[in-house]
């Protein structure tokens with residue numbers, strides 16, 4: 001068995017401000033993993049353009065998402081932080097993977113179906129091959145662990161399939177080049193944040209998402225206390241009081257989601273929350289939820305505001321991260337070119 005160094009990779013799209021789903025589903029885990037692993041955290045702007053973006057807003061969002069990473073606790077001194085488009089090898093390896101992945105595999109990806117909707121003919125080709133670019137992001141650094149929310153599980157499985165097929169298809173040249181039995185690791189999804197699937201505040205059956213047209217569906221990390229209070233107050237609920245145990249949340253998606261968010265923010269179980277609020281009506285519970293959400297989000301928002309006031313500083317962090325990432329990326333691409341059989345002078 002080829003041994004791979006433990007390395008964490010993950011990314012978020014700069015398509016809008018980050019929200020509580022991104023924070024609780026992935027970011028909390030990212031921050032924790034810095035204590036035990038070497039980590040690379042990327043602002044995946046190449047992924048962002050798989051859907052139409054306003055170029056000026058995109059440039060702003062790249063800096064804002066980088067600021068959000070830092071404000072949430074990603075330390076650019078300990079982890080590599082950069083935006084994907086600065087390291088051209090992501091696109092280069094994605095092309096190789098487009099030629100490894102099979103149409104049948106790609107056609108089963110549910111995120112494409114959800115995002116393309118009914119007008120599939122009009123979706124970008126980039127949206128269809130989004131998962132091969134994601135596989136390239138991870139495998140470019142031969143990362144072994146990927147902290148993500150539940151929604152990315154299928155893409156991670158595809159990444160493992162691509163790595164496995166590459167290792168099999170090129171087994172001979174991988175061995176000849178001295179890489180043993182496998183060039184790429186099969187990265188492990190780390191789906192273990194405090195809330196791996198946070199749902200929309202407007203519909204407890206849909207995930208909280210940056211691209212939801214309703215801003216009332218999510219709590220953004222840029223929301224102030226008034227906005228958070230308004231969104232929580234308007235969040236969809238049902239007419240029943242809260243149950244006294246988590247089992248009583250079954251079949252009540254909105255109640256389950258709000259209790260889950262509260263529990264995640266307080267780092268306690270749903271049962272512990274319901275031991276306190278069982279029998280309470282939603283107006284009482286929502287007031288308490290606003291308090292914990294504001295308590296968690298306000299310092300992040302303040303730090304983001306401080307950081308985004310100095311775009312030059314954020315750009316310098318991203319440039320320095322990209323420089324470090326490029327060295328690792330080039331090493332992998334050099335080997336991939338040799339393994340695949342591209343002639344070099």
Ligand code: AQP
Pocket residue numbers: 011012013014015016021022023024025026147148149150151152195196197198199207208209210211212
């Ligand atoms: N609702 C969620 N609950 C838990 N985790 C979530 N993540 C996203 N939404 C939730 C996790 O956040 C990370 C970054 O996601 P992304 O920016 O790459 O894109 P996404 O998964 O497609 O997130 P959005 O918010 O839905 O963005 P749009 O609408 O632009 O596509 C991932 O680890 C994801 O699992």
